[in-house]
Amino acid sequence: MAVQPRTGDWLDLFERELAGEPWRDVPARLAAVVDAAVVRHGTHGYAGPVMLVHAATAPNAVLRTLPALPPALWRPSLAAAWAATAAVTAAYAPAGARALPPAAGPELDEVMARALDTGDAHAIKFIDTLSDAYARSGDPALLAVAARSVEQIAAD
Incomplete structure (x- = not known):
C-alpha cells in the first residue's frame, strides 16, 4: 500500500508550487537546484564531501538528460531530483x-x-x-569552491 502525502506535507507543497508552471521552467528550476547545491558544497562540504557531491551531480544528470525525455516526464524528473538533493543534504550536511x-x-x-x-x-x-554552474553564472567564487571541494573530496 502506497503512502499518500498528507495535505501540508512538503511533497504536497512542492506539487502545488509546480502545478501551473509551464514545461519550459523545468530546466531553469533544475539548474537552480544544481547551482544551490554547488554553492552549498562550498559552505557545508567539509563534513561529508563525497556524499554531498551527489546533491549537485544528481540533479545535474537529470538536467542533462531532459532533452532526451518526453516532456511529460520533466516535472516528475524535477521533483525526483529536488527530493534527492534535499535528502542527501539533510542526511550529510552539518548544521x-x-x-x-x-x-x-x-x-x-x-x-x-x-x-x-x-x-x-x-x-x-x-x-x-x-x-556547468560556472558557465551559467560566471561567478569567480565558484572557482574557489571548486579548489576547496577537490581538496576535501581527495582527503575524505
Whole structure:
C-alpha cells in the first residue's frame, strides 16, 4: 500500500508550487537546484564531501538528460531530483556553514586537472557539474569552491 502525502506535507507543497508552471521552467528550476547545491558544497562540504557531491551531480544528470525525455516526464524528473538533493543534504550536511573560500581561485581547467590527478570519480564529477554552474553564472567564487571541494573530496 502506497503512502499518500498528507495535505501540508512538503511533497504536497512542492506539487502545488509546480502545478501551473509551464514545461519550459523545468530546466531553469533544475539548474537552480544544481547551482544551490554547488554553492552549498562550498559552505557545508567539509563534513561529508563525497556524499554531498551527489546533491549537485544528481540533479545535474537529470538536467542533462531532459532533452532526451518526453516532456511529460520533466516535472516528475524535477521533483525526483529536488527530493534527492534535499535528502542527501539533510542526511550529510552539518548544521553549521563555513564561510565560502576567498573569491580568488585557480582557473577552472587547473581545478579540473587537479580533480583528474586525484583519480577520484567524485572529484571529477563534482568539478564537471560545477563547470556547468560556472558557465551559467560566471561567478569567480565558484572557482574557489571548486579548489576547496577537490581538496576535501581527495582527503575524505
